[in-house]
Amino acid sequence: MISRPDSTMSQVARRMLSAKAEQFTESVIREMTRLAMKHGAVNLSQGFPDFAAPAEIKEAARQAIADDINQYAITWGAKSLRDAIVEKFERTQGVRVDPESEITVCCGSTEAMMSSMMAVINPGDEIVVFEPFYENYGPDAILSGATPRFVRLRPPDWSYDERELAAAFGPHTKAIILNTPNNPTGKVFTRAELEFIRDLCVRWNAFCITDEIYEHILYDGAEHFSMARIDGMRGRTIVINGMSKTYSVTGWRVGWAIAPPEATQSIRKVHDFLTVGAPAPLQQAGAIALNSPPSYYDKLAKDYVTRRARLLNILSSAGFTVFKPRGAYYIMTDISRFGFSDDITFAKFLVEKVGVAVVPGSSFYNDARDGASQVRFTFCKKESTLAAAEERLSHLHDHLSAR
Numbered sequence: 001m002i003s004r005p006d007s008t009m010s011q012v013a014r015r016m017l018s019a020k021a022e023q024f025t026e027s028v029i030r031e032m033t034r035l036a037m038k039h040g041a042v043n044l045s046q047g048f049p050d051f052a053a054p055a056e057i058k059e060a061a062r063q064a065i066a067d068d069i070n071q072y073a074i075t076w077g078a079k080s081l082r083d084a085i086v087e088k089f090e091r092t093q094g095v096r097v098d099p100e101s102e103i104t105v106c107c108g109s110t111e112a113m114m115s116s117m118m119a120v121i122n123p124g125d126e127i128v129v130f131e132p133f134y135e136n137y138g139p140d141a142i143l144s145g146a147t148p149r150f151v152r153l154r155p156p157d158w159s160y161d162e163r164e165l166a167a168a169f170g171p172h173t174k175a176i177i178l179n180t181p182n183n184p185t186g187k188v189f190t191r192a193e194l195e196f197i198r199d200l201c202v203r204w205n206a207f208c209i210t211d212e213i214y215e216h217i218l219y220d221g222a223e224h225f226s227m228a229r230i231d232g233m234r235g236r237t238i239v240i241n242g243m244s245k246t247y248s249v250t251g252w253r254v255g256w257a258i259a260p261p262e263a264t265q266s267i268r269k270v271h272d273f274l275t276v277g278a279p280a281p282l283q284q285a286g287a288i289a290l291n292s293p294p295s296y297y298d299k300l301a302k303d304y305v306t307r308r309a310r311l312l313n314i315l316s317s318a319g320f321t322v323f324k325p326r327g328a329y330y331i332m333t334d335i336s337r338f339g340f341s342d343d344i345t346f347a348k349f350l351v352e353k354v355g356v357a358v359v360p361g362s363s364f365y366n367d368a369r370d371g372a373s374q375v376r377f378t379f380c381k382k383e384s385t386l387a388a389a390e391e392r393l394s395h396l397h398d399h400l401s402a403r
Contacts, residue, residue, distance in 0.1 A: 023142050028363035029135060032347065036357035042389040044311075044377045045357040047183065047329065049248040051382040054296070057247055060288040064281035075276060076268045077105025077256065078283040084290035085256055092215070093226045095234065101261040104268050105283060107275045109213050109242035109255035110136060115274060116209055116238045116257050117144040117175075119266035125174035130160065132332070132364030132371060134183045134211070146174065150366045155323050155332070158187035162196060169200045175207035175238075176200070178227060181214040184364050184376040185332050186325020188222040191230070198230050207263070209238045213255075214328040216246050216297050217304050222326040228258065235260050238267075243282075245329075245380075246300065247289045252282045304329055304379075310386050311379040318393040329380040332361070334373055338400060342372040350375075353399045355392045 032045035043050075076082075082099035090096045097103065106112040113136065121127070121144040129137050131150045141148040149168040153160055176197060180189040201208050210227045218224060228237040242255030255278075257267050311331055315322050321334035340346040343360035351357045361374025379386065
């Protein structure tokens with residue numbers, strides 16, 4: 001979330017600290033998790049599963065540690081994991097990449113995104129960002145030195161205006177950041193939408209940096225298209241992905257960037273001096289995870305269909321206006337009918353009085369006012385968690401009446 005200058009901060013302190021860090025706050029999402037713990041609230045804010053990771057993957061990690069795979073892996077990723085990434089990307093997207101020159105394994109997709117942006121951005125470059133956006137993208141732009149140009153996705157289907165998007169591109173555009181399936185909206189970009197973006201990238205000689213971490217969490221027949229498989233984009237797409245969401249291991253921090261060779265060379269250098277390398281035993285386990293059979297992904301999708309329906313019903317019954325997602329595991333809602341001045345006030349009320357933690361919508365927008373009537377829920381939770389949220393939200397109107 002972009003921050004506003006603190007007038008109480010002394011001029012001396014400002015000179016000693018980074019001006020970049022003053023331009024954004026700590027993560028609002030992680031702050032809501034801290035507030036959930038403080039108030040004993042049901043945490044429907046941060047997108048981490050509270051159910052067990054697959055037993056086979058956990059056993060693979062234990063075995064790797066027992067086998068003494070405990071020292072540095074190759075900086076840009078263990079060979080077994082890079083080979084598994086190649087095989088899976090070709091199997092799911094029909095695109096063959098070179099594990100030796102086009103893959104960099106990083107400490108989660110967060111670092112993969114940061115390394116990629118720092119690898120291609122120069123002073124004066126601009127990046128195009130759809131909003132609402134995953135909250136990291138704003139600080140990523142600032143830290144990499146880019147100037148963001150925001151383009152609005154509008155409910156209920158979170159579509160973009162082609163004229164607005166075209167106007168955001170220009171001679172200084174270095175890249176567009178694309179997240180599909182999207183956090184926080186659940187939008188899944190169609191092939192036609194990607195082809196329109198492709199035409200702009202080709203016209204202005206820009207990269208598409210595409211965050212595909214929710215690729216297997218899809219609903220209602222939606223299909224995930226990687227920009228790398230769109231004609232003309234193989235050489236100008238940087239694909240960001242990781243293990244955390246698909247395999248329910250958000251704490252392992254194993255992600256990767258797939259990019260053309262020249263971009264990969266630059267990404268690897270940035271990655272090397274940011275983190276050196278991702279955890280070696282967990283990379284070994286990752287190679288096992290990526291070779292999971294189709295039945296694993298089918299069950300994953302089926303389970304999330306059930307969870308989505310469960311939370312949609314809970315929220316609708318509690319009086320929220322809900323926007324049904326086609327991918328990922330979040331639900332954006334409109335809170336206008338509850339009569340709060342803004343999303344921050346409502347989120348604070350919900351966590352303190354009702355006992356349910358959500359993410360204020362303003363954290364996903366450049367201008368906080370644009371998200372003042374929205375909050376985001378997540379449903380990557382076990383049934384007992386959703387049941388507890390249902391019980392507490394059933395008393396929402398009692399709490400509203402007592403205000």
